[in-house]
Structures are given as C-alpha cells and as structure tokens.
Amino acid sequence: MNKVAIVGTGQTKFSKDDSDIEKLLFESSSKCIQSMNDCDSKDIDGVLVSTNNNSKYLGAILSETMGIQPKISHSIEHLCSSGTNAIISAYAYISSGLSDVILVSGVESATNPGQILEWDKSRGALEHPIYWGSMLTKSHKRKFQTTEEELAIVSAKNHKQAMDNPFAYSNEARTISEVMNSKQITDDLRILDCSRSCSGSSSILLASEERAKILSEQPIWITGIGQKTTSASFTKNILEEIESTRIAANLAYKMAKIEAKNIDVAEVHDAFSVCELMAISELGITSNEKSGEFVRNLFNTENRMINPRGGLIGAGHPLGATGISQTIEITNQLQNKSNKRQISNTKTGLIHNMSAAGTSSSIMVLQN
Amino acid sequence: MNKVAIVGTGQTKFSKDDSDIEKLLFESSSKCIQSMNDCDSKDIDGVLVSTNNNSKYLGAILSETMGIQPKISHSIEHLCSSGTNAIISAYAYISSGLSDVILVSGVESATNPGQILEWDKSRGALEHPIYWGSMLTKSHKRKFQTTEEELAIVSAKNHKQAMDNPFAYSNEARTISEVMNSKQITDDLRILDCSRSCSGSSSILLASEERAKILSEQPIWITGIGQKTTSASFTKNILEEIESTRIAANLAYKMAKIEAKNIDVAEVHDAFSVCELMAISELGITSNEKSGEFVRNLFNTENRMINPRGGLIGAGHPLGATGISQTIEITNQLQNKSNKRQISNTKTGLIHNMSAAGTSSSIMVLQN
Numbered sequence: 264m265n266k267v268a269i270v271g272t273g274q275t276k277f278s279k280d281d282s283d284i285e286k287l288l289f290e291s292s293s294k295c296i297q298s299m300n301d302c303d304s305k306d307i308d309g310v311l312v313s314t315n316n317n318s319k320y321l322g323a324i325l326s327e328t329m330g331i332q333p334k335i336s337h338s339i340e341h342l343c344s345s346g347t348n349a350i351i352s353a354y355a356y357i358s359s360g361l362s363d364v365i366l367v368s369g370v371e372s373a374t375n376p377g378q379i380l381e382w383d384k385s386r387g388a389l390e391h392p393i394y395w396g397s398m399l400t401k402s403h404k405r406k407f408q409t410t411e412e413e414l415a416i417v418s419a420k421n422h423k424q425a426m427d428n429p430f431a432y433s434n435e436a437r438t439i440s441e442v443m444n445s446k447q448i449t450d451d452l453r454i455l456d457c458s459r460s461c462s463g464s465s466s467i468l469l470a471s472e473e474r475a476k477i478l479s480e481q482p483i484w485i486t487g488i489g490q491k492t493t494s495a496s497f498t499k500n501i502l503e504e505i506e507s508t509r510i511a512a513n514l515a516y517k518m519a520k521i522e523a524k525n526i527d528v529a530e531v532h533d534a535f536s537v538c539e540l541m542a543i544s545e546l547g548i549t550s551n552e553k554s555g556e557f558v559r560n561l562f563n564t565e566n567r568m569i570n571p572r573g574g575l576i577g578a579g580h581p582l583g584a585t586g587i588s589q590t591i592e593i594t595n596q597l598q599n600k601s602n603k604r605q606i607s608n609t610k611t612g613l614i615h616n617m618s619a620a621g622t623s624s625s626i627m628v629l630q631n
Numbered sequence: 632m633n634k635v636a637i638v639g640t641g642q643t644k645f646s647k648d649d650s651d652i653e654k655l656l657f658e659s660s661s662k663c664i665q666s667m668n669d670c671d672s673k674d675i676d677g678v679l680v681s682t683n684n685n686s687k688y689l690g691a692i693l694s695e696t697m698g699i700q701p702k703i704s705h706s707i708e709h710l711c712s713s714g715t716n717a718i719i720s721a722y723a724y725i726s727s728g729l730s731d732v733i734l735v736s737g738v739e740s741a742t743n744p745g746q747i748l749e750w751d752k753s754r755g756a757l758e759h760p761i762y763w764g765s766m767l768t769k770s771h772k773r774k775f776q777t778t779e780e781e782l783a784i785v786s787a788k789n790h791k792q793a794m795d796n797p798f799a800y801s802n803e804a805r806t807i808s809e810v811m812n813s814k815q816i817t818d819d820l821r822i823l824d825c826s827r828s829c830s831g832s833s834s835i836l837l838a839s840e841e842r843a844k845i846l847s848e849q850p851i852w853i854t855g856i857g858q859k860t861t862s863a864s865f866t867k868n869i870l871e872e873i874e875s876t877r878i879a880a881n882l883a884y885k886m887a888k889i890e891a892k893n894i895d896v897a898e899v900h901d902a903f904s905v906c907e908l909m910a911i912s913e914l915g916i917t918s919n920e921k922s923g924e925f926v927r928n929l930f931n932t933e934n935r936m937i938n939p940r941g942g943l944i945g946a947g948h949p950l951g952a953t954g955i956s957q958t959i960e961i962t963n964q965l966q967n968k969s970n971k972r973q974i975s976n977t978k979t980g981l982i983h984n985m986s987a988a989g990t991s992s993s994i995m996v997l998q999n
Binding site for chain 2: 327340341356360382490491496
C-alpha cells in the first residue's frame with residue numbers, strides 16, 4: 264500500500280450568499296494549486312468533487328475550467344460527510360496505484376438539497392435536522408446531567424475560535440449568556456446552538472509518497488482511516504450514542520497505531536452544540552459525563568484543541584465542503600501554519616465528519 | 632496491490648416505467664447477493680450507488696434496506712459512465728486494503744436529470760444528446776464514407792442480440808430496412824439509431840482475492856483499468872474522434888498486459904449507432920474506415936462479439952446502471968453463463984462506458 268499525503272489546500276470564504284458553485288469550485292481549486300511548489304495541471308490525474316448540489320458532471324466541468332485532463336473524475340455525495348468520503352476515495356485511488364495526484368474539491372450553495380432527508384419518513388413532519396439535534400440535546404441533559412450552560416460554552420468557544428479564521432461564516436464573538444438568551448427554536452435548542460448551512464468551497468491536493476516529496480516541503484500523511492454507516496433513518500439511533508463514530512474511530516486508531524490520548528488537535532462535527540460533547544466522548548477523548556466539564560476547561564484556558572477553526576457552528580456548514588475544510592485545518596495545524604489559531608507541538612490530528620443524525624461517520628488521522 | 636474480482640451480479644428488467652429507485656436498487660442488490668455462495672450481509676463492508684438521481688444518501692438507504700452496515704458508503708455521479716466509475720472506485724478501495732467486499736449498485740429512473748448537461752452553454756438550443764449524436768454521424772459519413780445502411784446494421788444487430796437478453800428494454804427484432812425507415816429525428820439520425828433513457832438497476836459484488844475464492848466458484852478478475860476525461864463541453868471535441876476512449880483503452884491494455892487483438896468480447900457504449908463504429912475503432916479492434924464492414928460481417932455471421940446483450944440501443948440506457956450492466960454481461964460471458972448469448976472460448980473481455988459526447992471514457996478489462 265502506497266503512502267498518501269496532503270500537499271496543497273485552498274478555501275473560499277464561507278457566506279450566506281447563494282454563489283455559483285462552478286465559480287466557488289474554481290476559486291478554491293485555484294488557491295489550492297497556487298499553494299504548492301510548482302504544480303503543473305498535467306501532474307493531476309484525478310479530480311473528485313464532493314457536493315449535495317444537483318448539477319451533474321462537476322468533476323469534468325471543474326477539470327475543464329482548471330485546464331486539467333484527469334484519468335479519474337466524478338462527483339461524490341453522502342450528505343454532510345461527502346467531503347471526507349471524497350478524500351478517502353482519493354486516498355484509495357492513490358494507495359492502490361491507480362493515481363498519483365488527486366484534486367478533491369467540495370462545494371455547496373447556501374440553499375442546497377442536502378439539508379432534509381426526504382426518504383426518512385420516520386421523521387414525519389419533524390424532518391429538519393433541528394428536531395434530531397433537539398432530541399439528542401434533551402437526552403444528553405437527562406442522561407448525563409449536562410447543563411444548558413455547558414452546551415452554550417460549546418457555541419461560545421467555537422464562535423470565539425472562528426474569529427481567527429478568515430474563511431469563517433461568523434466573525435462575531437458570542438458570550439455564554441448571549442448563546443443562552445438567543446432565540447429559542449425548539450424546547451432544547453437555541454439558534455446559536457446550531458450550525459448554519461452556507462455556501463463555500465474547499466479544495467485539497469493528495470499525492471503519492473514519491474510525488475508528495477516533490478510537491479510539498481511539509482507533506483501531511485493520512486495514517487488512519489475509519490468509516491461506518493449504521494443506518495439511514497433516525498429511528499435506528501440510540502439517542503445517547505453515536506455508534507458510527509465509536510466504530511469508525513476505533514478503525515482509524517487501529518490503522519494509525521495510536522490511541523485517543525495521542526490526539527493533539529481534532530475537528531469534530533458540531534452540527535449542534537451537543538454533537539461536540541457526544542463526539543469527543545465517542546472518540547475517547549473524554550466521557551459523556553465529563554464532556555461538559557472538558558469543554559468548559561478548554562474555554563477557560565483558551566485551549567483550541569477541539570475545533571480550532573470554529574467548528575461548524577462558528578465556521579459555517581457548506582455540506583460538501585465541510586469535511587475538506589476540517590481536513591485543511593488539521594493539515595495547517597500540523598504544518599504549524601495556523602497563525603493565531605496555532606496549537607503548539609502538534610504531531611497527530613483527527614477529523615470527525617458525520618451525516619444524518621450520526622447514522623454514518625468518517626474519521627481520519629493525520630500526522631506530520 | 633491486492634487483486635480484485637467480481638463475485639456476484641444482479642439486475643432488474645429495464646423498462647419505460649418510472650419506478651421507485653429505492654425499490655429498483657433493492658431488487659438488483661437482492662438478486663446479486665442471492666447469486667453467490669452463502670454471502671452474509673456482515674461480509675459486505677462497502678456499498679456504493681451510481682446514479683444521476685437527485686435523491687441523497689442512497690448508499691446508506693440501500694445499506695439499511697439490505698441489512699448491511701458498511702464501512703464505506705456514498706453515491707457517485709459522472710453522467711452516463713457513473714456505473715464504471717463506481718466499480719473502479721470499489722476496485723481502488725479493495726486493492727488499497729481499505730475494504731474486502733463491496734456492493735456496487737447502479738440505478739436510474741426513466742425521467743432522470745442526467746440527459747441534458749445544462750452547464751454546457753456551447754450547445755445552445757441544441758442541448759439534447761441527439762444533436763451531438765447527429766453531428767458525429769454526419770462527420771463519420773463524410774470522412775469515412777460510412778453508409779446509412781452500415782449505421783442501420785449496428786441498430787439491427789443490437790436489437791437482434793437484445794432479444795436473447797431477458798433484462799433488455801427492447802425485445803423486438805428490427806430489420807435494417809426498418810431502422811432505415813424509422814422516424815427521422817435529425818438530418819442524420821433516425822429514432823432507431825438512438826439508445827433510450829429508461830429505468831432499471833444493476834448490481835455487482837466485488838471482493839479481494841482472499842474473499843473472492845470463498846464467495847465464488849468462478850471469480851472474474853479486473854485486470855485492466857483506464858480512464859480519461861478530456862473536457863466537459865462539446866466544443867472541445869474533434870468530431871471524428873473519441874480521444875478519451877483511445878487514451879483510456881491504452882491505459883487499460885497496458886495495465887492488463889494485453890493488446891486489442893486479445894479481446895474476445897466487448898460491451899461498447901452505443902449511445903447512437905455511430906458510437907459503436909467509433910468505439911471499436913478507438914479501441915483498436917478495427918479502423919474507422921473498416922468499422923462499417925466489420926459490423927456488417929458480425930451481423931451476417933451472427934457473431935455476437937460486440938454488445939452481446941444488445942448494447943444501449945437494444946438493452947436500453949438507465950444511465951447510472953448502464954456501466955454495471957455492461958460489466959455483468961462480460962462477467963457472465965467469461966463465466967460461460969450467457970445462455971443463448973454465449974460466445975465460445977472467452978478469456979478476455981472489455982467494457983467501454985463514456986459520458987457527454989465522449990468527453991470522458993472508462994474502460995475495464997476482465998479475465999477469468
């Protein structure tokens with residue numbers, strides 16, 4: 264199995280504007296190519312697009328606009344975790360020897376069709392994600408005595424961290440009190456507990472070991488991968504668990520030969536505040552019971568270990584681009600290139616991206 | 632690199648009915664699982680869906696309906712060659728060691744959004760594929776003196792061959808004269824020169840060498856893969872060539888260590904009659920000048936070497952399922968299981984699947 268590295272990254276600003284997706288793809292891809300040592304479009308033999316957009320043939324369209332004539336090209340969709348699915352697919356192509364260098368570009372428009380899973384009739388009239396976010400929140404409060412303040416800290420922390428991320432949707436500080444007094448949208452959720460669907464694009468270039476050493480002075484290696492889909496419908500979920508995350512994390516740790524305690528920095532899928540608490544527990548970083556306290560401590564000590572770019576709550580959630588932006592953040596952290604967001608001495612980072620109420624999860628471990 | 636084999640296949644009837652795509656996926660996947668020795672859903676650690684349908688999360692939905700909890704799952708779209716793209720992606724996952732057994736299911740409804748590439752403004756009002764089919768036909772006639780009768784033979788041959796394919800859309804014989812006198816739809820195309828968009832689903836199971844030997848008595852090996860995307864818009868095409876096919880074929884032959892003369896049976900992408908003539912030329916089976924004569928000879932001698940299941944013209948063209956059905960036909964031919972369609976002594980078969988006026992091509996070589 265060939266080793267695979269991340270050698271280039273590029274992003275657009277995340278915003279509420281409903282921009283043209285082809286332009287967004289071109290912008291983040293161009294920045295990605297420019298981020299590298301002397302990368303020629305002829306070097307790129309794969310172009311994968313991750314999106315929930317209904318436009319077809321986007322891999323070929325992006326290739327043509329970028330002047331690339333790849334071998335491999337198609338679009339990948341798996342709701343909110345489309346981005347990590349595309350990166351892991353690119354990993355497989357390179358690792359298997361079918362490709363040497365792949366551009367992976369994620370994109371979404373603010374009004375995208377991936378927000379509601381129409382097939383899942385078990386949700387009835389409560390089809391919008393806020394309803395499962397609300398149920399998970401109620402369960403967590405009941406089972407683990409999680410307080411509203413602890414939940415609000417997740418949002419306050421991520422909004423604060425997003426202020427140092429130039430690509431983030433939000434650049435406003437939000438105090439704990441502001442979060443707790445923001446507009447109530449269900450019994451257990453306030454508007455500032457929720458990530459926002461937005462437009463944006465993120466691109467990443469992956470390369471084989473041989474090509475990586477030419478294309479980058481600081482290649483970042485994908486050393487662990489774990490994925491799991493447990494179901495599609497919400498009714499199969501146990502409300503206090505994200506089983507798919509736990510299984511995927513164990514697969515990724517085993518492949519990378521690490522344990523949770525080795526993780527220096529993690530991007531986790533905080534679609535709602537409660538998801539960050541559940542994720543860091545399922546990843547083995549803390550326990551559900553202690554997760555509120557863990558995040559409070561990070562906030563009080565200004566430790567950016569979890570979601571340094573501001574998470575989905577602070578940075579925004581352009582579905583098909585999210586997993587790629589998470590991966591870019593961990594890459595930059597491991598390259599010591601995160602400016603104000605930089606965490607010191609990072610050796611091992613993790614990306615956690617999930618879909619549809621945690622019915623599936625994709626996890627990657629990166630190392631420098 | 633691990634070897635990868637096809638170990639199971641399943642198909643629905645192709646029809647004009649606009650069936651529910653989740654039901655079609657379930658039907659072909661169930662038949663695929665039943666076609667094998669004792670396959671447990673726990674053995675399947677990947678589920679990929681190829682389609683142009685706008686429904687989201689179909690990999691997870693198919694997994695849930697089939698009782699599978701895979702590691703890897705997502706949807707893949709690349710217009711008419713979505714199916715082969717999904718198979719080649721599965722190959723990469725297994726070959727890289729990330730997965731052992733993957734179910735690949737393609738599906739389309741008759742009224743699907745993959746028929747017109749809205750992005751390609753270069754087509755102006757002539758956006759429907761019949762217009763590029765017509766331009767390729769006019770060019771072929773002009774440059775290679777191809778006759779209307781030779782073009783009609785492609786359709787008559789494929790309609791005839793489809794009569795022995797129980798899953799085909801068409802089960803009517805069409806004489807050369809009937810094709811030549813069918814409804815004229817452009818200067819150079821008649822209705823029987825065109826494949827029909829239809830509904831249908833096809834599924835295939837791929838496995839690593841170790842698992843393949845347990846799951847099948849006759850595993851069929853993917854020994855060659857070649858892919859190329861040259862552009863997305865039609866304006867970049869030279870009308871007498873399918874450059875993407877030529878490049879992809881050479882990559883596939885090199886990987887499989889074969890030459891065109893070694894091919895015993897081929898499924899080629901006859902979206903229109905002229906495409907079969909162009910494909911067998913670009914694949915090196917014959918030349919453009921001799922392609923009409925080559926197909927006439929096949930027809931007169933009842934040699935089914937090209938498109939034994941009836942091609943897209945005879946079998947129908949449910950976009951996301953087409954490449955998978957082509958692969959199933961070659962698999963069955965190499966397993967000596969094609970009943971009335973069987974070609975004797977097949978050792979090496981080829982699949983040619985393309986998208987958007989030949990702007991991209993995917994090719995696989997299979998061997999027993």
